[in-house]
Each structure stands twice: as C-alpha cells, then as structure tokens.
Amino acid sequence: MSTDYVILAANEASEHRTLIISLFTAFVLATLGITVWAGRQTKDAADFYAGGRQFSGFQNGLAISGDYMSAASFLGIAGAIALSGYDGFLYSIGFLVAWLIALLLVAEPLRNSGRYTMGDVLAYRMRQRPVRTAAGVSTIVVSIFYLLAQMAGAGILVSLLLGITSEAGKILIVALVGVLMIMYVSIGGMKGTTWVQMVKAVLLMFGAALLTFLVLLKFNFNISDLLGTAAANSGKGDAFLEPGLKYGISEMSKIDFISLGIALVLGTAGLPHILIRFYTVPTAQAARKSVLWAIGLIGAFYLMTLALGFGAAALMSPKEITDSNPAGNTAAPLLALHLGGVDSTWGAILLASISAVAFATILAVVAGLTLASSSSFAHDIYANVIKRGQATEKQEMKAARWSTVFIGIVSIGLGALARDLNVAGLVALAFAVAASANLPTILYSLFWKRFTTQGALWSIYGGLIAAVGLVLFSPVVSGAPTAMFPDVDFHWFPLSNPGIISIPVGFLLGWLGTILSKEEPDKGKYAELEVRSLTGTGAH
Amino acid sequence: MADSPPLETPHTRVPSTEEYAQVQESEEFGELRRSYRSFAFPLTIAFITWYLLYVLLSSYAGGFMGAKVVGNINVALVLGVLQFVSTFLIAWWYARTAAAKLDPKAEAIKTRMEGGA
Numbered sequence: 001m002s003t004d005y006v007i008l009a010a011n012e013a014s015e016h017r018t019l020i021i022s023l024f025t026a027f028v029l030a031t032l033g034i035t036v037w038a039g040r041q042t043k044d045a046a047d048f049y050a051g052g053r054q055f056s057g058f059q060n061g062l063a064i065s066g067d068y069m070s071a072a073s074f075l076g077i078a079g080a081i082a083l084s085g086y087d088g089f090l091y092s093i094g095f096l097v098a099w100l101i102a103l104l105l106v107a108e109p110l111r112n113s114g115r116y117t118m119g120d121v122l123a124y125r126m127r128q129r130p131v132r133t134a135a136g137v138s139t140i141v142v143s144i145f146y147l148l149a150q151m152a153g154a155g156i157l158v159s160l161l162l163g164i165t166s167e168a169g170k171i172l173i174v175a176l177v178g179v180l181m182i183m184y185v186s187i188g189g190m191k192g193t194t195w196v197q198m199v200k201a202v203l204l205m206f207g208a209a210l211l212t213f214l215v216l217l218k219f220n221f222n223i224s225d226l227l228g229t230a231a232a233n234s235g236k237g238d239a240f241l242e243p244g245l246k247y248g249i250s251e252m253s254k255i256d257f258i259s260l261g262i263a264l265v266l267g268t269a270g271l272p273h274i275l276i277r278f279y280t281v282p283t284a285q286a287a288r289k290s291v292l293w294a295i296g297l298i299g300a301f302y303l304m305t306l307a308l309g310f311g312a313a314a315l316m317s318p319k320e321i322t323d324s325n326p327a328g329n330t331a332a333p334l335l336a337l338h339l340g341g342v343d344s345t346w347g348a349i350l351l352a353s354i355s356a357v358a359f360a361t362i363l364a365v366v367a368g369l370t371l372a373s374s375s376s377f378a379h380d381i382y383a384n385v386i387k388r389g390q391a392t393e394k395q396e397m398k399a400a401r402w403s404t405v406f407i408g409i410v411s412i413g414l415g416a417l418a419r420d421l422n423v424a425g426l427v428a429l430a431f432a433v434a435a436s437a438n439l440p441t442i443l444y445s446l447f448w449k450r451f452t453t454q455g456a457l458w459s460i461y462g463g464l465i466a467a468v469g470l471v472l473f474s475p476v477v478s479g480a481p482t483a484m485f486p487d488v489d490f491h492w493f494p495l496s497n498p499g500i501i502s503i504p505v506g507f508l509l510g511w512l513g514t515i516l517s518k519e520e521p522d523k524g525k526y527a528e529l530e531v532r533s534l535t536g537t538g539a540h
Numbered sequence: 541m542a543d544s545p546p547l548e549t550p551h552t553r554v555p556s557t558e559e560y561a562q563v564q565e566s567e568e569f570g571e572l573r574r575s576y577r578s579f580a581f582p583l584t585i586a587f588i589t590w591y592l593l594y595v596l597l598s599s600y601a602g603g604f605m606g607a608k609v610v611g612n613i614n615v616a617l618v619l620g621v622l623q624f625v626s627t628f629l630i631a632w633w634y635a636r637t638a639a640a641k642l643d644p645k646a647e648a649i650k651t652r653m654e655g656g657a
Contacts, residue, residue, distance in 0.1 A: 086616055090598060093623045097591050100630055104580045224611030231612065242606040243598035243616050254599040261595040265588065285643065288635060295631045299624050447577075524557045527564040534572055535646040537563075537653045538554055 017162055019348060023356035027203075028180065031196045031363070035184050038192035045393045046540070048189035048400055049116035049375050050279040053540070055194060057286040061293020064277050066197030067368040068095075068268075068294070069204060069301055070146075071153045071361050072427045077302070078335075079328025081309020082321055085230070085240035087247055088309055090257070092302035094264030099298065101439075102269040103291040108284040109446050109533035110275060115540050118272045119380035122441050122460075125525035126453040128389070132380040134460040138437045139272040139376035141464060142430050144411065146273070147369045149426035151177055151415030154362045156329060161355045171416045177366060178412035184367040185374065186404040193367045194280060200357075200364035205297065207357040208304040211332070211350075214339040215311030230313035240313070256495045260428060263499030267431030270438030273372035284536050308332055315339070333358065370411070374404040429471050432499045436463030436506035444510050446533055451514050452521050458513030463506025470498035555653045563649060572645040579637055587630055594619055 042048050055063070073095065080088030114120035119135030154177045155170045164170065184192055219226040231240040239245055247257035268274060278287045312321065312331040315338045324330045336354040340347030378400035383391040391399070440459045444451040470493045471477060479489035495501075532538050555563075563569050597605055598616065605616035 086620075089617075089620055090595075093591075093594070093620055097587065097623060097627050100587050100627060101584065103631055104584050104634055224613055227612040227617075238606060238614075241612060241614055241617065242602060244602050248599065248602065257599055258595055261592070265591055284646075285639075288638060292631055292635055295627065299628060303621075303624060524561055527561040528557060530573070531560050531563050531569060531649070531653075534569075534576060535650045535653075537560075537650045 019352040020161060020355050023352050024359055027356055027360050028363075031199065031360075032180075032183065034195045034199070035188035035192040038188035038195060042189045042191055045116070045397055045400075047191060048397050049276070049379065051190035051194050053280060053282050055280045055286075057281060057289025058293055059194070059198060060277060060281050060286070060290035061297065062201045063194045063197040063280070064274065064290055064294040065297040065301070066199075066201035066204070066364045067273060067277060068298060069201070069361065070365045070427070071150060071157065071358060073301070073305070074204065074208070074361055075153070075157065075329045075332055075358055076327075076427075077305045078308040078312065079321070079325070079331040080246075081306065082312035082316075082331040082335075083318060083328040084246040085234060085236065085310075085313065086243050087245050089306060090243065090247075090261070091264065092305060094261050095268070096295070096299050096302055098265045098268035099291060099295045101266065102274070103288065103295065105446075106269045106275070106442060107278050107287045107291050110442070111278045111281065111284045111287040112536045112539045113446075113529055113533045114279060116276070116279060116379045117376045118275045118438065118442070119376060119384075122445055122456060123380075123384070124445065124529045125522045126445075126456050129385050131453060131456050131460075132384045134457055135441075136376045136380040136385070138433070138460050138464055139380070140373045140407075141468070142270075142272060142433050142438070143369045143373040144407075144414070145426050145433065146271075146430040147366055147373075147411050148414055148418050149430070150362050150366050150369070151411060152418050152426075153329070154359065154366075155415070155419045156325065157355070157358055157362070161330075161333065161351075170419050174415040174419060175412050177362065178408050178415065180363055181366040181370050181411075182405055182408035184363070185370045185408075186401045189400075190276075190280060190371060193364075193371050194277075196367055197364045200360045201297065203357050203360055205301060207354055208301055208308065211311070211336060211339065211354065212304040212307040215307045215315075215335070218311075218315070218339070226307070226310055226314055230310040233315075234313050234318055252494050255500065256497055259495050259497040259500035262503060263428065263432040263435050263497055266435035266439050266499070266503060268434075270434035270442060271430070272376060272434075272438070273368040276372055276375060277368075284539070308335060311335055311339075366411075370404055370407055373407050374400050377403040377407070428497050429467065429476070432471070432497055432502060433464055433467045435499060436467040436502040437461075438463075440503075440506040440510045444514070446529070448514075449523075449526055450521050451510070452517040452519055454517035454519070455510045455512075455514030459506050459510030462509035462513075463502060466502035466505040467498045470495075470502055474498065552654050559653060563653060568645070569649060572642065572649065575641055575645065579641075580634070583630065583634070587626065590626060591623065594623055 046052055077088055077091050080091065110121055113124060118139055119132045122135045123131040151174050155173050158173045159165060159170050164173065184196055227241055231237055234240040236245065247253050281287050281290055312335040316334060321328050321331050321334065324334060333351055333354050336350040337347045340350035378396055382399040383389065383396045437460045440463060441456050444455060444459065473491050474493045474496055475483055475491050476496045477483055477491065478485045479491035480486065605614065607615045609615060609618055
C-alpha cells in the first residue's frame with residue numbers, strides 16, 4: 001500500500017513537473033522584476049545596506065519572518081514532527097522564544113547605535129580594526145554555514161520534486177540558486193532582498209495556512225482526533241506525542257537536547273542576517289514593531305507546522321515519508337499531494353504550489369545571508385580595516401557588490417561539494433556560533449561599562465573557536481553513520497551541539513579578557529553608546 | 541516608500557562627547573536606564589528560566605509530560621503551547637511598557653540633545 005503511494009507520488013511529481021517549473025519560473029521572474037526595480041532605487045550606501053531605512057515596522061516584520069523561516073523550518077520541522085512526533089516541536093519552541101531576547105535586549109539598542117552591520121555596534125567603543133576584523137570573520141562564518149545548509153537543502157528538494165537524480169543536475173541546481181542570489185543582492189541590495197523576503201513570507205504563510213486548514217478539515221477540527229490518528233499511524237503509540245522519542249534515548253542524548261535548546265534560544269539574537277534587518281526601519285520604535293510582527297507571524301507559522309507534521313504522520317505511513325527522504329524533508333510537499341488527492345489534478349496543483357513556496361523560501365533566505373556577509377566584508381573589513389575608514393561611499397558600494405559576487409561564487413563551490421553531506425548539523429552549528437561568539441559580545445558591548453577591546457576579541461574568537469572546534473570533533477563530522485565523513489572517526493566530543501560548552505566559554509572569555517586587559521575602557525565612547533542606544537540621539 | 545526624503549534632516553545637531561557624558565551622568569538619564577533595565581533584565585531571566593524548565597521537563601520528566609489532559613492532548617503539548625502564549629504575552633507587555641514608560645523619557649532627552657536647547 002505505502003509503496004504504491006510512493007510510486008504514485010513520484011509519478012505525480014514527474015508528470016506535473018511542468019507545473020512545478022512554471023510556478024517556480026513565475027516566482028523567479030517576479031522577484032527578478034522587483035530586484036531590477038529596487039536596483040534603480042538604490043543610489044547610496046544606506047540604500048544598498050539598509051534599504052534606505054524607509055521600511056515600515058510591518059513591512060520589516062514580514063521581511064524578518066521571510067528571512068528567518070528557512071527551508072529548515074518549513075520542510076525540516078514538519079518532517080521532524082512527522083517522523084519523531086513531539087520532539088520535532090521542541091525546535092519550534094526554541095526558535096520562537098529566542099525572539100524575546102532580540103526584542104528586549106538587542107533590536108532597539110542596535111538600531112539606535114549601528115549603521116549597516118553587527119560590527120558597527122561591536123566596534124563602537126573599541127579599537128576599530130581588530131574588532132571589525134573579528135566581527136567580519138564571525139559574520140561570514142555564521143552566514144556561510146547557514147548558507148551551505150540552505151543550498152544543499154535546495155539541491156535535495158529540487159532533485160526529489162523534479163526527479164533530477166544525476167550529480168550534474170544537483171550541481172546545476174546549486175549553481176542556479178547561487179546565480180539568483182547573486183543577482184538579487186548585487187543588483188537589488190537590501191531593498192530588493194527585503195521585497196523578495198516579504199513576497200516569500202506572504203506565500204509561505206498562505207501555503208502553510210491552506211495546508212493546516214485542509215488537515216484540520218479532514219479531522220473535523222478535532223485536534224485530539226488528529227493527534228490520536230497520528231500516534232496510531234506512526235506505530236509508536238502514545239510515545240509519539242511525548243518528548244523523548246528522538247532525544248530521550250540515552251543520558252548523553254538528553255544533554256545534547258539541552259545543549260541544542262540553549263543554542264536555539266540564544267542564537268537568534270546573534271545571527272548577523274537577522275540583526276542587519278533592524279537597520280531598514282527609521283526608528284527604534286519601528287524596530288520594536290517589526291519584532292512584534294515577526295513574533296506574531298513566526299509563532300503562528302510554527303503552530304501551523306504542528307498541524308502539518310502531525311497531519312503528515314496521520315495521513316501517510318512512516319515508510320512513505322522516509323522512502324521519499326530519510327530525514328522527512330519532503331513530508332510537507334507529500335502531505336499537500338495527499339490532501340489534494342493522489343492522482344488528481346487538485347493534488348498535483350497543491351504539490352506544485354507547496355514545492356514552489358519551499359523553493360521561494362530557500363531563495364529569500366540565501367539572499368539575506370549573502371547580503372549579511374557581503375555587507376560585513378565591504379563595510380567592516382574593506383572600508384574600516386583595509387581602507388582605515390577612508391573609503392568613499394562609491395568605493396564601498398562597489399566593494400559590496402563585488403563581494404556579493406565573490407561570496408556567491410564561493411558558496412556555489414562549497415554548496416556543490418557539500419551537496420550530499422548531512423546538512424542538519426550546519427544550521428544548528430550556525431546558531432551555536434552566533435550564540436557563543438556574537439551574543440556575548442553584543443550584550444557586553446551594550447550593557448557593560450568596563451568591557452574592553454581585548455574582552456571583545458576574546459569573546460568573539462573564543463566563542464567561535466570553541467563552537468567550531470567542538471563540532472569538528474563531534475559525531476556530526478566523523479564517527480557516526482549520519483556524519484559528514486562516516487568512514488573516518490576522529491571524534492572525542494560526545495554531543496552534536498556544542499552550545500552547552502561553547503556559549504559559557506564565550507561569555508566567560510569576554511569577562512576574563514576584560515578584567516585582564518591593561519587598557520582602560522573608553523569612557524567617553526561608552527557614554528555616547530549608552531545614551532545613543534537608549535534614546536536614539538544621533539542615530540543614523 | 542522609496543521617494544520619501546532622507547531621514548537626517550539638516551537642522552539635527554550632533555552632540556559633543558562632553559554632552560553625551562553629561563547626559564549619561566544626569567538624573568533624568570539614570571531614571572531612563574533604571575526603568576529599562578529593571579524591566580528588561582528580570583523579565584529576560586524569568587522567560588529563559590521558564591524555557592529551560594520546559595526543556596528539562598521534556599528531558600527528565602517523561603511521565604509527567606505524557607499525562608493526558610483532554611483526549612489525546614497531554615501535558616507536554618499544553619506546556620509547549622503555553623511557551624507560545626507566554627512569548628506572545630511578554631512581547632505585548634514589553635511593547636506596552638516601552639511605549640508608556642520608556643519612549644517619552646527617551647524622546648525628551650533626544651529632542652533636547654539634538655535641538656541643542
């Protein structure tokens with residue numbers, strides 16, 4: 001029975017390939033149109049980096065949701081719930097609660113005191129060149145890890161949906177994603193990227209809402225019935241609805257889960273591609289409003305993934321889901337097919353629409369990530385380190401456009417190499433680095449009078465090295481069947497997520513570096529930063 | 541949106557470092573900093589604790605989390621949804637407090653410093 005479904009699903013997918021491709025082409029053409037339009041409006045650096053700071057709180061909230069809800073959220077969480085039940089839901093909670101840190105501690109002070117990048121705030125009262133360099137390195141590392149996961153995800157998704165299985169085909173998909181993101185960012189800058197993210201957020205919310213409605217309709221809006229059917233159908237019974245199916249296996253996996261939970265909740269407010277979005281609105285109040293909208297939209301979306309995941313578990317057999325993709329990443333598109341009716345036009349249209357939405361999701365997120373890394377390269381490293389703050393606006397924008405092309409090409413290369421690797425660890429790693437290297441430095445910079453340049457360097461590099469180093473020697477990279485390199489084993493760190501160690505290390509080193517520094521903190525600059533961050537005086 | 545005038549209006553004055561230092565020492569700014577920190581810091585500790593409690597319960601209190609509340613809806617699901625509810629409520633509460641208590645104070649300082657009065 002289940003195998004029949006898979007064959008049917010595969011037939012549907014290839015028969016209606018034309019439909020998927022046309023919907024996808026429509027999205028690409030529409031967004032390229034927006035990009036060209038936005039490119040004409042992009043005249044100075046504030047336009048390129050910050051979209052002219054003229055977006056409203058609501059627009060930015062929508063764009064933040066579009067930037068944040070990656071393919072990992074839409075496909076990954078729905079799939080994780082479909083296969084591991086309740087444990088998949090745990091991700092959603094961490095991803096959402098994290099926004100309170102951004103709202104309460106980071107968004108408004110950052111908007112008031114920075115200009116274009118995370119480095120603006122970190123280097124505000126420090127020696128510019130070393131801190132800018134560190135901020136640039138950390139921004140690029142976090143963004144590239146995140147980017148690789150998205151690109152590899154795009155390859156997997158498209159090859160499944162379009163039936164492309166050849167290696168050359170997968171590389172072609174990764175290259176296509178890369179070329180599109182280079183065009184969005186280098187031509188449209190922050191304005192183009194923001195509009196692409198807004199369009200994607202609307203499509204994604206509609207897509208998820210439609211599927212949720214159809215799932216609930218199938219169960220007459222009886223949630224208990226939906227959960228019961230999912231539990232029974234999963235073959236795991238009540239355990240499917242309880243925590244522990246995935247993470248409760250051993251003492252170590254429980255600690256791993258706590259580590260992941262900490263990294264998720266502390267990572268968001270340190271993700272550079274999220275932070276630069278706060279510069280696109282005119283005031284701190286608008287930044288606050290954008291986070292409120294983002295919390296509402298993202299929260300609603302994650303509640304819907306619950307219906308999608310349990311709906312997929314209730315309507316399909318676990319084997320059908322894993323046959324299509326072992327990690328469950330295609331559970332949501334398969335669910336669309338089932339809800340519309342396997343072997344019906346309506347089912348094919350739903351499948352094609354949801355697949356196109358998933359692809360739009362990936363494109364919008366990679367554009368945001370590319371923009372964050374090229375902004376940081378051009379503004380922090382080129383303009384302030386190499387040119388020592390003497391670059392003209394024209395030179396800086398040119399550097400930003402060229403670094404977009406450069407980062408895009410590097411990502412295509414790495415993405416092509418990483419296309420078959422296990423990518424789940426990469427997103428969690430990006431969150432862990434953001435929480436270990438960026439968040440401590442941001443919080444100390446904004447709120448701790450005594451914090452010094454040495455403290456900032458120790459927390460950035462210390463947190464970065466601790467997080468990346470521990471992952472390198474973890475089961476994510478070697479020594480496990482699901483590792484990136486399953487055939488070798490050089491792991492000695494037992495957890496897949498380094499957060500529980502590397503985040504305290506980042507905070508501790510920031511403190512230690514400060515109390516051990518010989519230099520005095522710049523009191524005048526801190527007065528400026530503190531007054532500015534809380535009142536908006538002198539904000540750009 | 542794109543055609544609106546640039547933000548930095550020409551009459552905005554850039555305050556000097558001494559002025560920033562003076563304002564930082566002032567009673568008025570001290571009051572703003574106190575209001576902000578005494579609201580945001582304890583609340584941050586509170587929601588992180590509540591979240592960690594949830595994570596720990598998920599890991600170590602399987603029996604409790606699995607207890608049925610209504611039909612197939614168990615404690616784990618209720619607590620998970622409560623995390624969503626508390627996040628929405630805290631966000632709303634902060635926005636209200638900031639608009640009522642923090643914004644007027646911040647605005648007064650900013651207007652004075654940039655106007656040079």
